[in-house]
Amino acid sequence: MMPAGVKRVLPQLITLAVLVALVSAVFPDFLQLHYSDGRLIGPVIDVLKRGAPVALLAIGMTLVVATGGIDLSVGTVMAITGAVAAAAIVAGHGLLWALGLALAAGLCAGLFSGCLIAFLGIQPIVATLILMISGRGIAQLITEGRILTFNLPAFSFLGSGHLLGIPVPVWLWLAAATLTVVVVRRTALGLLIEAVGINRRASALTGINARVILLAVYMISGLCAALAGIVTTADIRGADANNAGLWLELDAILATVIGGNSLLGGRFSIPAAVIGALIIQTINTGILLAGFPTEYNLVIKAALVVAILVLQSPLLAGDLKRVAARLTRLRHPAPATKKERASP
Amino acid sequence: MINPRRYPLLATIAIFVIAYAICYVQFPYMLSTRVAGNLLTDNAYLGIVAVGMTVVILSGGIDLSVGAVIAFSGVFIAVMLRDTGLHPVLVFALLLALTTAFGAAMGALIHRLGMPPFIVTLAGMFLARGVAYMLTIDSVAIDHPFFDTLQSTYWLMPGKGRLTLIGVIMLLAFVVGHVVAHRTRFGANVFALGGGQQTARLMGSRVGRTTVMIYAFSGLMAGLGGIVFALYTGSGYPLATVGTELTAIATVVIGGTLLSGGAGYVFGTLFGVLTMGLIQTYIVFDGTLSSWWTKIAIGVLLLAFIVLQKALLRLGTPRASALG
């Protein structure tokens, strides 16, 4: 018997394993790891590191999705927070100010979306679409459309440094995921989020302040996006307001769903969503390593995503079970009673 | 006495009229047949996909693939006309059959596998654009006499404004969409699905068939939008219309259709599209906004429209309950 936690993410782990086998087939050295200059090097480490932004976004997205919402603004929030951090550094403030301001910007963005949704009753997809469009303008306003470069090794460390041989971004998403899981599972927050997602009106009646919960999840999502923005900005030592996080919200939502979370809200699993992000990154890195012509990238990605979703679909699982049951019945014909024969 | 059902539609129209009036005060030339004709022509492809999107959203679903399908359509038409000797009409028919089947396939996946439309159509978006890339990565000009004729067909309105063929096609699409959504059994099933899948099933609605038909219709409209876009630009380009699905969703919402499904008007979407077009036109007429302020302005105006609409509806609601 395996623990419930592992059982929940088993489908995602199996998918990841199959995918790794697939990539290894086209790029045999995929699983190769070696140690030099005090750090681990290899394609797998690249996946873990490059997957950091989407993994971070997926943490917040999972909570938003659990309330039955969706956050399209996270990619843009990455651009804003990156721009804020870079601007702070360029203006001569230190590391702590840069980090603090960036995280505060992420919180503000989440607060804005959350207010539109919780207080004005605007639907999440529209509310966050507004921030998605205008937020990139705000980010460009900060950088004036340029790539704002800076030189602050302590900040760059967050994007391309190593700790105990592992890239820092990997530690960051591991820490963020662990912290969030502990907070939502050790407190009532997780249950409250699920309650809001299952039935907002009913949960309001039972005394949960749904508005506060909604504000909280969008702010957490903003915070995760801020972290992702910091990682991306630190990685290239510059804030690229035009391209940072572009379309990453879609990858984050995809990761959440591959993680088996229902877009209708309700029960959620953050570890599964993070593994979902790694699945997506494995596809991306696999495509890069395989050396296919670029025009095939999207089709390959689409085909793999569809295949994964179809295989994970609960209804298909039900169908398969029924088919399997029928097959075993055919193979071992039980003494058929009248009742059984009449069943459709 | 006005039926409260119509309040969102009326609010949308009222907002559009007010916005146009404000534009007119600032730039009197905005009230010319030329600008009006441009509004129809420039937003024709958007309006057509928005008709399909309205039906999808009325059923409580969403279709993120439409932008990519438009791009695919343009590339398909361009490549077919370049590489084969087929007549454009035949190519159009082939394309519409393809996109309709594509939509139906997504609908079947959504129903059969119980997967959320958001994800299925997101995968559809990757697929459609990916296939467009595989056809050609370069932009391909469309050069065919019949195609040119369609492109340059227009009626001159008084005041030099042009009512183009594609503008008329969009208006027709709205008429067809209105009839389909509000005056057919299929339409009633769409609303029923938006009202609640379980209830719809208990009332005798065939949910699976309706779902497939809804996404097939959206695919058909996206294909038609693609044809119109190809006529508009005279070329096929795999990178075209990135993000159009989000604009289309925004126009449907501004048009007063609930994203949760079950309530709305197809003609509301027409005004949503025109409002979007008006925002764009206003920004171009103004001509002083930088790239970033343009983005911020679009977002802020979008927010203003939605909040205004909410406010108007809230003003209207207490009266409605008093009547009921």
Next chain:
Amino acid sequence: MLLAIQSLTKTFVGMKALDAVDFDLARGEVHALLGENGAGKSTLIKCLTGAYRRDAGTLLLDDAPISPDSTAQAQALGIGTVYQEVNLLPNLTVAQNLTFGHEPRRFGIVDTRAQRRQAAAMLEGYGLAIDLDRDLGSYSVAVQQLVAIARAVALSGKVLILDEPTASLDDREVQMLFAVVRRLRDQGLGILSCRTFWIRCTRCATASRCCATAAGSSPRAVTNSTGYV
């Protein structure tokens, strides 16, 4: 016999809701199906109307075996149902709800005038003066339930199933309903009416076993019996 159910069995995950249930319904009778909450009344009905897939058993309508897979099929066979909760769509107009699935059409397009006429005819005799073009959701639950009953009555050619239909109605409305039920009974329909009753019945593992007692009783008798059977 109009409707006969033989050895109907339905199992949910790990729980037997119906175990080899037998039941029948004659033409021109009002058959009350009694049982406490969770006794399996609703399950029986949903198997009958195709909303649930039965595990085993036979359904006979006019002595011919039927196997409705969906509510639409059951309706086509002449079995109409009014459920415990209002199962109409609040976002459609009253007229649309009443004619849903049977909209009068001309050239494939719904003829709204005929639709309104048909809806008005369906509501006749219920004493409802409501605007047919308003959303159903803008009316009270009682009105909605009456509309649901009107729809089921109009659609059921042979069997009308009422699953706790009076729960949300006041006295006057209940009387009106009974008048309708009597009228339909006299027209030769078989009516199956479900009620919860409050005394624990030791033999109520399934609803049907203890309910044969109420067979053939008049509608009024059924209401009277609610309190103390």
Next chain:
Amino acid sequence: MKKSLALSLALLGFSATASAAQVVGFSQIGSESGWRAAETTITRKQAEQRGIDLKFSDAQQRQENQIAALRSFIAQGVDAILLAPVVATGWDNVLKEAKESEIPVILLDRQIDAPKDLYMTAVGADSVHEGEVAGQWLVDKVAGKPCNVVELQGTTGSSVAIERKQGFEKAIADHPNLKIVRSQTGDFTRSGGKEVMESFIRAENGGRDICALFSHNDDMAIGAIQAMKEAGLHPGKEILTISIDAVPDYFKAMANGDANATVELTPNMAGPAFDALEAYWKDGTQPPKFIQTDSKLYTQSDDPEGEYQRRKDLGY
């Protein structure tokens, strides 16, 4: 009566055009890169210097927005239109409309597939030529030694990416010692360039099999340089790095010895365009159909530090 009304209207119209500054509409693609932002800044500055009233429209990377903007400019009756086309095809109809309204159109930084009489002139670089210059530099630099090249492409489907690739391939075609071993898109972005370069390094024996990098723009090259340095490689020495655009940050990399060469694409497209327009307004001079800007090659011997200082405030 009617006549005098018409006359006064005509006078009004005349006086309006005579007194006001020339109005020029500028349809820009968007603000996807620092180079693009610099082009916008310089165009605004140029217009200001010449007393031209510039109507600016940002198309957010979408052709449909550009067409709509052009039609709005025509409806407003501007005196001229500058168009930086997002794609080469699909402009015939709207340009015909402009022509019918007698509004001259000047294309900036890219040429289009349209009959040449539909626009006045095109100011820009030849992207194929840019690729060729880059390729030729590499050919000369390696001087016959075998060399495995990795290529960072621009956004899949964009004409610049397609043409720069073409030009580069043309330049190295007759030199079998040069071979493109890997080619992927980095979407013209720094992070894209970095991620793709990391995978190139993994795939090519830790980067030891790579002899040169050709990047379709400087931003991707800067990202790739970071990736190489983090992998312990020495760009500019072990791996020759050639790119296109000549943005300030790349000059900084060259000054540090991390990059070898870049081909300039000047963001000052508006200067020559306004020159042509002013000449046309003055005495009807028609400019040539293509005003090609220099595709100047900068190497480490061209004072990269000085170039960086000269460019850093141009709005890149």
